[in-house]
Amino acid sequence: MSKFVKKIKIIKPDDWHVHLRDNEILNQVIKYTGKFYKRAVIMPNLNSPITSCLKSIAYRNRILKSMHLNYKFKPLMTCYLTNSTSPKELEFGFSKKIFVAAKFYPNGCTTNSKTGIKKISDITPVLECMEKIGMPLLIHGEEINQNIDIYDREAKFIEKTLDPLRKKFPKLKIVLEHITTKESVEYIKNNDVNYLSATITPHHLMLNRNDMFYGGIQPYLYCLPILKKNKHRMALRKAISNGDKHFFLGSDTAPHLHKNKINMLGCAGIFNAPSSLLSYVKVFEEMRALKYLQSFCSENGPKFYNMPINKETITIIKKPCKIIKKINVGRNVIIPFLSGEILNWSIESD
Numbered sequence: 001m002s003k004f005v006k007k008i009k010i011i012k013p014d015d016w017h018v019h020l021r022d023n024e025i026l027n028q029v030i031k032y033t034g035k036f037y038k039r040a041v042i043m044p045n046l047n048s049p050i051t052s053c054l055k056s057i058a059y060r061n062r063i064l065k066s067m068h069l070n071y072k073f074k075p076l077m078t079c080y081l082t083n084s085t086s087p088k089e090l091e092f093g094f095s096k097k098i099f100v101a102a103k104f105y106p107n108g109c110t111t112n113s114k115t116g117i118k119k120i121s122d123i124t125p126v127l128e129c130m131e132k133i134g135m136p137l138l139i140h141g142e143e144i145n146q147n148i149d150i151y152d153r154e155a156k157f158i159e160k161t162l163d164p165l166r167k168k169f170p171k172l173k174i175v176l177e178h179i180t181t182k183e184s185v186e187y188i189k190n191n192d193v194n195y196l197s198a199t200i201t202p203h204h205l206m207l208n209r210n211d212m213f214y215g216g217i218q219p220y221l222y223c224l225p226i227l228k229k230n231k232h233r234m235a236l237r238k239a240i241s242n243g244d245k246h247f248f249l250g251s252d253t254a255p256h257l258h259k260n261k262i263n264m265l266g267c268a269g270i271f272n273a274p275s276s277l278l279s280y281v282k283v284f285e286e287m288r289a290l291k292y293l294q295s296f297c298s299e300n301g302p303k304f305y306n307m308p309i310n311k312e313t314i315t316i317i318k319k320p321c322k323i324i325k326k327i328n329v330g331r332n333v334i335i336p337f338l339s340g341e342i343l344n345w346s347i348e349s350d
Helices: 023-036 053-066 087-095 120-133 150-168 182-189 202-206 209-213 230-240 276-286 290-305
Strands: 007-011 015-018 039-042 074-080 101-104 137-139 174-176 196-200 247-249 313-317 327-329 332-334
Touching (some): 007 290, 053 087, 074 087, 150 174, 247 290
Parallel strands (some): 101 137, 174 196
16 A cells, blocks of 8 residues: 555454453443444453353343444453363353353453462363364463563563463464564464464554653553563564564553552553554554555454454544543543544544
8 A cells, every 4th residue: 555545444343352341431431442343352350250151141231231222343252261160161151152262361460360370280171172162262471470570571471381381282272462572473473373363452563661651650551561672562563564464453452540540559551442443553554564454453353263254344534533531430530542642544434
């Protein structure tokens, strides 16, 4: 595509990594994901994690109810893995399309992960079952150990956990989520795309760790995995700019109330649903790679998950779009990524 492109029409995208939370927050944030994306993989790390089919069905119903009868958006539910997860429960949930995947959170790695897995060997029967039935395993890929530098935890996870896991379960479908490092890019590229892929967020494509401290500490740029050096950001940008099928859209949009982001122990997470798709367009344009935008946003993910590619399209035009400054949640607010900033692209219907 020419750098002078003024309009882009692509298959409507899916977001393969979304946090919607619950209750009041869910009701206020769902419309932003629903506006830009046809489907979204919903993360299960609620205050009471989604660990069973019944919990998943109930949560999905709450999501659909929050859409106010706009069922054009389809939530894709996941199961939160614990040491007590039943392989039979997973197999039943996957066969009935209650779950599309299961999520492995290393214990203590991020928000609501205190009941996550301490040793992946503890869930060997679950992994054997998932490999057998073709159920994808979604991974927050960080080695959680206070003796490992926070900037090295993703690379260490590949070495200590992911590589041994893949040797033991070579046919297990794995998504290494929200990758942030050059090491992850290289590891993913060197493995079979049918069994290993990765999602990449807009904020890790746009920012590096210096941005967190520009003019003072920036709590709204604190996320996990944490922003890395610029060489890693450039590796991510290069990975998506050549059409590699291993990589697809996963925004990791993660809303937190303002009071919890600026707290003494502020929560990790960037709520980017209002700006994520337009941010990806910005990055692809900067990389002169707009011809690969559709494969990254709309094709690579469904192919990995063995799902049909959407039939609907979405048109993006070269027109300034101001990102909403805040979202009211009762007496509280949520501040989105790029709050109040102007991006150069808009959805045509805006």
